[in-house]
Amino acid sequence: MQVMIVGGGLVGAAAAVAARQAGYPVTLLERGRSPLAGDAEPGWDLRISSVHQNNVEWLKQLGIWARVDETKYLAYEGLSVTSRDGQCVDFHAAEVNQPQLGVMVENNALLRAMWSWLSEQSQVDLRADTQVQSFDLAARKLVLQDGDTLPYDLLLGADGGNSAVARAAAIGMRGWDYDMRCLLAIVETEKALAPATWEVFREQGPYALLPLGEQLACLIDYRAEASWRAVTTEQVEQALRETFIPHIGAFKLHKQASFPLRRQRALRYHDERGVALIGDAAHSIHPLAGQGVNLGFIDVQVLLTKLAEQPLSQALRAYERQQMRVNQQMMRAMDAIHWGFRSEHLLPRAAIAVGLGAVAQIKPLKQQIIKAAMGWNMGWKK
Ligand SMILES: Cc1cc2nc3c(=O)[nH]c(=O)nc-3n(C[C@H](O)[C@H](O)[C@H](O)COP(=O)(O)OP(=O)(O)OC[C@H]3O[C@@H](n4cnc5c(N)ncnc54)[C@H](O)[C@@H]3O)c2cc1C
Secondary structure: OOEEEEOOOHHHHHHHHHHHHOOOOEEEEOOOOOOOOOOOOOOOOOOEEEEEHHHHHHHHHOOOHHHOOHHHEEEEOEEEEEOOOOOEEEEEHHHHOOOOOEEEEEHHHHHHHHHHHHHOOOOEEEEOOOOEEEEEOOOOEEEEOOOOEEEOOEEEEOOHHHOHHHHHOOOOEEEEEEEEEEEEEEEEEOOOOOOEEEEEOOOOOOEEEEEEEOOEEEEEEEEEHHHHOOOOHHHHHHHHHHHHHHHHOOEEEEEEEEEEEEEEEEOOOEEOOOEEEOHHHOEEOOHHHOOHHHHHHHHHHHHHHHHHHOOHHHHHHHHHHHHHHHHHHHHHHHHHHHHHHHOOOHHHHHHHHHHHHHHHHOHHHHHHHHHHHOOOOOOOOO
């Protein structure tokens, strides 16, 4: 079965690796530059993912993790959340007898590891700087702008939030803008940092820290769209200092940028003509709990499991049935947290505050939450 993947981002590249290892010939089409073009940047890029331990184990099994540049990831052991009412709950891997909850990894470093593996394989056609001109879903082939016609049996849309594959298959989307921006900043701190991530909720949106090294971190600050629009670097630096110095002391800003937040979901994850959507093409989620790539990696794992168990069309239906439910649950949970913590109404805030208080007291509940953060609750294994 020839697998055609449109989109060579984290989820598409992971799908290519996993599909090839499952024995399928694979073509991966990416319209952007190859992640292998040029040398890796020396410092950390702003696009960083918190990958939970379950997915780290999967990447290890695929032989990808060993290829990731060691200076571009950091294992983290703890996670803490503070509500708007000042209630704080800490989670630690040791509470479930594990050494770490997951890793912070630079997206580019993980992409380079996957693409370098793919570039060494037979029966992998890896094409960057490539545009699809047209899809013929009925005939299961696509035509590239350079005129090449490529046939396939299974077409995976891993082409992100504005998926051309979804449009070709007339798969509708539902979504909205949160009217918020997420500011990311790489900073070097004077004091040493614990290998732990934390998030604090406040009226205008949460702020958080992802540890990247002993004195290196990614600061995240969510605010209304207008607050981060048309601001100078000095203004950003000033706002970050006011927010973060009480938590981490003095720091030097290396780089910063902000991204709009959008939620979107595909109304179907598959089409009977041998098409499936994976990753952000199927679901773009609020990055609040760092779940986007994690859900995409689980999409890949579930899809390949279904393909190994049953004929193609049944496998695609089974994949959609399972992943749509799981991903929507996660999206609703993110919305509940987003609106609940931001809500002016006492009720949702109180419910979440009481929830945090209860979580801190009840050990088995806390252990379940830690396991969920490590990706052990994804409903299909463990
Ligand atoms: C601020 C922020 C922070 C985040 N933090 C985390 C985190 O900590 N943990 C986490 O799990 N997730 C996080 N996410 C979410 C995560 O970044 C996304 O879920 C993830 O990148 C989606 O990967 P993807 O491969 O599905 O899509 P994308 O990354 O969008 O990749 C799609 C690829 O397809 C290519 N493409 C598009 N159209 C075509 C076409 N027509 N032909 C060929 N190629 C095409 C694009 O060039 C791109 O390379 C965060 C997101 C944001 C915005």
